Amino acid sequence: MSGRLFVIGLGPGDARLVTPEAQAALDLCTDLFGYGPYVDRVPQRSGRTAHASDNREEVGRARAALALAAEGRVAGVVSGGDPGVFAMASAVFEAIEAGPPEWLALEVTVVPGISAMLAAAARIGAPLGHDFAVVSLSDNLKPWPLVLQRLGAAAGAGFALALYNPVSRARPWQLGTALDHLRNLLPAETPVVFATAITRPDERLEIMTLGDADPARADMRTLVLIGTHETRRIGRGEGLRDWLYAPRAARASA
Amino acid sequence: MSGRLFVIGLGPGDARLVTPEAQAALDLCTDLFGYGPYVDRVPQRSGRTAHASDNREEVGRARAALALAAEGRVAGVVSGGDPGVFAMASAVFEAIEAGPPEWLALEVTVVPGISAMLAAAARIGAPLGHDFAVVSLSDNLKPWPLVLQRLGAAAGAGFALALYNPVSRARPWQLGTALDHLRNLLPAETPVVFATAITRPDERLEIMTLGDADPARADMRTLVLIGTHETRRIGRGEGLRDWLYAPRAARASA
Incomplete structure (x- = not known):
């Protein structure tokens, strides 16, 4: 053969x-x-x-x-x-x-x-520059409580997060529930990025905080990045998109 | 400017x-x-x-x-x-x-x-095909107890692991200690891969188990992958390297 x-x-x-x-x-x-x-x-x-x-x-x-x-x-x-x-x-x-x-x-x-996560991270700075975890929010082949357990374990230990499959027509509520779960564990000002259709002509990059992240802004083509209490946001002033990055040094977890 | x-x-x-x-x-x-x-x-x-x-x-x-x-x-x-x-x-x-x-x-x-982790994973099959976490074992800019805490949190929640910076001349013991820590949390038969100088002429890929993984086999150019209790190993017989992959479906964590 x-x-x-x-x-x-x-x-x-x-x-x-x-x-x-x-x-x-x-x-x-x-x-x-x-x-x-x-x-x-x-x-x-x-x-x-x-x-x-x-x-x-x-x-x-x-x-x-x-x-x-x-x-x-x-x-x-x-x-x-x-x-x-x-x-x-x-x-x-x-x-x-x-x-x-x-x-x-x-x-x-x-x-x-x-990978989508690394392309999205590159567009916004270096938000995955330190320890991070990668989780699919799809519960088609995984029990939903396991998704929440993993998000909690990772966020609680200070990992940044890259979330795949945040939403689809058949799974409209998972991202909102996941964000609510993370709001119990991380400060409201934790940076969140919705990176949609990354590197494509209709690319859309939105920097938000965990407190104000609106799951309705995500679709099937969105990759969600969640920072940590150490993630830095560099404000650049008018007309320029801010940068997010993970410092190379980490202190004890939140 | x-x-x-x-x-x-x-x-x-x-x-x-x-x-x-x-x-x-x-x-x-x-x-x-x-x-x-x-x-x-x-x-x-x-x-x-x-x-x-x-x-x-x-x-x-x-x-x-x-x-x-x-x-x-x-x-x-x-x-x-x-x-x-x-x-x-x-x-x-x-x-x-x-x-x-x-x-x-x-x-x-x-x-x-x-990235090295995705190139290494591709060589061996699809060991990062489900939720995974990425951790640097360097304690130059991070307290060592935080490294162990993160490894424990991730392994305990069923994440596969990609470990960067496993060893250097100045940091000879970290990988061994990390593997010992994981042995307390994961079955001895959990698959482990040492991928050294990946895609280069002197590439070396070794599939082991957590029980028998020898940290002395790793060097500065090694990327370490640790599976989960769900990782599958496909034996191919004589002369052919086995494949490792993470199934698309996940049950509850170990």
């Missing part, structure tokens, strides 16, 4: 953040699988078939790609951001583990990408 | 993981600052001055770059991995906040990079 599978991170949206390694992998693929909007980011070319699918079809999509790779084709599964952060890489390995034994011998290459 | 400052992530080492945006920023710079081995990664060219400095000179280096930018030059500060993860971006904003008011008007662009 000579097929290959690439799991490719396309970065947050800006083509200048697609790595040469990701581009080289895309160029090798005979078949591309992924959530429609991600597949659409890759220019079509003759000799390569695009297989777009719905956001919720992760394991089915992984299986289809693996089956083609096992037939000797070069299959690519694309993700926005980094494929290893709440994206397709886990689904691919889940499918391999549950699949036929011959899939174990496939050559699988995960090509990392610029 | 027309100068600019770029804080540029060079990724983990492989040139194919330098983004086009990072390359374009490097091309604009008249002056490059950074820790020697990172500056050395950027091919020299006429018209650009390299200012290499020691690893411990972060804020001094940032100040020097800002001063040149304020004179109208285009200064670049380079970091390995992502500049916003335990790297130069925080030092730059710290220098700005403590510096002359005119630095507030400088155009500062943080160019994200492929």
Whole structure:
């Protein structure tokens, strides 16, 4: 069996953040699988078939790609951001583990990408410059009390937070409940960033405080960053966006 | 004042993981600052001055770059991995906040990079595919009890861990103590990865368990990944490296 599978991170949206390694992998693929909007980011070319699918079809999509790779084709599964952060890489390995034994011998290459959290942090300064935790607010595959437990453990120990999947049509209340939970643990003036469609033409960056953060300002394309009691905000004056950063030194936790 | 400052992530080492945006920023710079081995990664060219400095000179280096930018030059500060993860971006904003008011008007662009943790995770599968926490084991600027508190809080709540700065000549014992602390909280069979010099010619990837992880196998260039009780290890048989991944579904914490 000579097929290959690439799991490719396309970065947050800006083509200048697609790595040469990701581009080289895309160029090798005979078949591309992924959530429609991600597949659409890759220019079509003759000799390569695009297989777009719905956001919720992760394991089915992984299986289809693996089956083609096992037939000797070069299959690519694309993700926005980094494929290893709440994206397709886990689904691919889940499918391999549950699949036929011959899939174990496939050559699988995960090509990392610029993750949404790091792109968002770069836009605003360095809010993840010290210890931080990364949490998905989706309770599709995780009990909601566990989400709150993790947020509490991380915030209580002084981690900054990057929150993925804050809201969707099917999950409208989770972000508000999460922010309320954090308000019991962190000062109201803790900086919060809603970074939406980061690096894309309709990018929107909003710096707020935990006290006034309005969950209705977030959508499916929003990455939420929560600072700590040590996060610094540098005011720059009229017309210039403030910077947020985590100091390199940390004192005892709040 | 027309100068600019770029804080540029060079990724983990492989040139194919330098983004086009990072390359374009490097091309604009008249002056490059950074820790020697990172500056050395950027091919020299006429018209650009390299200012290499020691690893411990972060804020001094940032100040020097800002001063040149304020004179109208285009200064670049380079970091390995992502500049916003335990790297130069925080030092730059710290220098700005403590510096002359005119630095507030400088155009500062943080160019994200492929972080070591995501490159390491990609090599081994998808061990950071669910909630995870990122901790520096350096106690140069953070009290050691706070490091242990954060490790305990994160591991206790079921986060996978990415550990930066596990060891250096001046800090030989921290990783061993951290692993001992985690052994009190997590099962001995919890997967551990030491990823050293990731994506470089002398890359070394070792999958161990928490029970048998030997801190002497790590050096300054090692990124340590610690799984959870849910991390899956896929055995592939002779001659093929096993895969580790975090399932998309999470049950209650250990």
